[in-house]
Amino acid sequence: MNQLTSRESEADQPGESAPGNALPGGLPEALRAELVAFRRDLHMHPELGNQEFRTTAVLKTRLEKAGLSPRVLGIGTGLVCDIGTGTETGEWEGGRGMLALRADIDALPIPDTKAGCAYRSTVPDRAHACGHDVHTTVVLGAGLVLAELHRRGELPHPVRLIFQPAEEVLPGGASDVIECGALEGVRTIVGVHCDPKVDAGRIGLRYGPITSACDRLEVTLDGPGGHTARPHLTTDLVIAAAKVAADVPALVARRADARSGLSVTWGRLETGHTCNVIPQHAELSGTVRCLDLDTWREAPDLVHGAVQEIADLYRAKPVVNYVRGVPPVVNDPAVTDLLRSAMATRRGADSIEDTQQSLGGEDFSWYLEHVPGAMARLGVKPPEDRTSRDLHQGDFDVDEEAITVGVELFTATALMDI
Numbered sequence: 487m488n489q490l491t492s493r494e495s496e497a498d499q500p501g502e503s504a505p506g507n508a509l510p511g512g513l514p515e516a517l518r519a520e521l522v523a524f525r526r527d528l529h530m531h532p533e534l535g536n537q538e539f540r541t542t543a544v545l546k547t548r549l550e551k552a553g554l555s556p557r558v559l560g561i562g563t564g565l566v567c568d569i570g571t572g573t574e575t576g577e578w579e580g581g582r583g584m585l586a587l588r589a590d591i592d593a594l595p596i597p598d599t600k601a602g603c604a605y606r607s608t609v610p611d612r613a614h615a616c617g618h619d620v621h622t623t624v625v626l627g628a629g630l631v632l633a634e635l636h637r638r639g640e641l642p643h644p645v646r647l648i649f650q651p652a653e654e655v656l657p658g659g660a661s662d663v664i665e666c667g668a669l670e671g672v673r674t675i676v677g678v679h680c681d682p683k684v685d686a687g688r689i690g691l692r693y694g695p696i697t698s699a700c701d702r703l704e705v706t707l708d709g710p711g712g713h714t715a716r717p718h719l720t721t722d723l724v725i726a727a728a729k730v731a732a733d734v735p736a737l738v739a740r741r742a743d744a745r746s747g748l749s750v751t752w753g754r755l756e757t758g759h760t761c762n763v764i765p766q767h768a769e770l771s772g773t774v775r776c777l778d779l780d781t782w783r784e785a786p787d788l789v790h791g792a793v794q795e796i797a798d799l800y801r802a803k804p805v806v807n808y809v810r811g812v813p814p815v816v817n818d819p820a821v822t823d824l825l826r827s828a829m830a831t832r833r834g835a836d837s838i839e840d841t842q843q844s845l846g847g848e849d850f851s852w853y854l855e856h857v858p859g860a861m862a863r864l865g866v867k868p869p870e871d872r873t874s875r876d877l878h879q880g881d882f883d884v885d886e887e888a889i890t891v892g893v894e895l896f897t898a899t900a901l902m903d904i
Contacts (some may be wrong), residue, residue, distance in 0.1 A: 532614045549647075567647040584673060585899070586669070742785075749774070750773075753773070774789060833891070
C-alpha cells in the first residue's frame with residue numbers, strides 16, 4: 487500500500503448533491519489534494535509523544551491561514567482551536583455546548599520499512615505506523631471545511647478541534663489535555679481510529695465498549711538468596727517468580743466475571759546470574775487488559791491480592807507497581823447514532839459496518855469520563871487488497887480515500903443537531 491491516491495465519485499463533485507450526499511458543496515478537489523500532501527508531510531516527519539513540536543507548528547500555521555485562532559496547549563505540544571464561538575480569540579465564553587473533534591498527533595518508536603515509498607519516514611526509528619497522521623489530517627480538513635461553513639452562516643453550533651499529543655504514552659496525553667481545560671464548554675466529543683481491516687470508504691461502529699482497558703504491571707520479588715544445593719534453607723526465588731508468572735493470570739481470571747475479559751500477560755521476566763546461586767531478586771513486567779469498565783476499576787485490587795497470595799506461599803517478598811493506563815473506550819449510544827446518521831447521510835447506510843471490541847487501548851477513553859462521545863473505526867484498506875495487515879507495523883500505510891471519508895464524517899456530524 488504505497489503512495490495510494492484518493493478516489494472521487496461523481497456524487498462528490500463540488501457543488502453537486504445526490505441521494506445520501508447531503509453535505510453542502512462536497513469536498514473541493516484542491517482541498518483533497520492539499521490534505522493528502524499534508525498527511526504525507528506528517529508521515530515523513532513523525533514525532534514521539536510530547537515531542538510533537540513540528541507537527542504542532544504546521545497545524546497552527548495552517549489553521550491561522552484559514553483565519554482561525556488555534557491555541558497551543560500549556561504542556562508545549564498539541565493545540566485546540568474553536569470555530570463558531572463568536573469571539574475574536576475563539577475561546578468559548580458560554581452558551582451552547584460544543585462538539586469536539588479529537589485527533590492524536592504522535593508517532594511510534596519503530597522504523598518505517600515501506601520500500602519504494604516517496605513519503606516514508608525521514609526520521610530513523612520513527613514512524614506513523616498507527617495512522618495518527620491520518621487522524622490529524624482528518625480533523626484539520628474538517629476544521630477548514632467548518633470554518634468556511636461558519637463564514638457562510640451554515641454552522642449550527644460551535645465546534646472545537648483538539649489535536650492531542652502523546653496518545654501512545656501510558657497513561658496517554660488525554661489527561662494532560664483535559665487538565666489544560668480542553669473540555670470546558672464541550673458537550674459531545676467524537677474521534678476516529680484507522681482500521682486496516684475495514685475498506686476505505688467505510689466506517690465501523692459499535693455501541694458500548696469498542697476498545698479494551700490497558701494498564702502496565704511491574705512486580706519485584708525479593709529473598710535472602712542462597713546455594714542451589716540447599717533451596718530448603720532459603721527462598722527459591724526462581725520458582726517463586728515462575729509461579730507468579732504462571733499462576734497470577736489464572737488466579738485473576740478466576741476472580742472476575744469471565745465476560746469481562748480480564749487478562750494478565752507478561753512480557754518480561756528476569757532473575758539470577760549463574761547456575762548454582764539462588765538469586766535474591768526477580769522482576770516481572772507485563773500488561774493488564776480488560777473489556778469491562780467496572781471490572782477494570784477492580785483490577786488493581788485483584789492483581790495485588792493474587793501476587794501477594796502466590797508470593798506468600800513461596801516466602802518471597804513482593805512489591806507490585808500497578809500503573810493505570812487507560813480504561814475502555816465506551817461509546818455512548820446516542821453519540822454512536824449521531825455518527826451513524828452522519829455517515830448514512832453522506833455516504834449511505836451501506837457504508838457502515840458493525841465492528842468488534844478491540845483488545846487494544848486508546849486514551850480517548852479519558853475524555854468519555856467527562857463528556858459523552860464515541861469513536862468510529864475509519865476504513866483504510868484498499869477494497870481490492872486482500873492482504874492481512876495490522877497497526878504498529880513498520881510497513882503500515884493507508885488508502886488515502888480515508889482522509890476524504892473522515893472529513894465528510896466529521897463535517898456531516900457537525901451539521902447535525904446535537
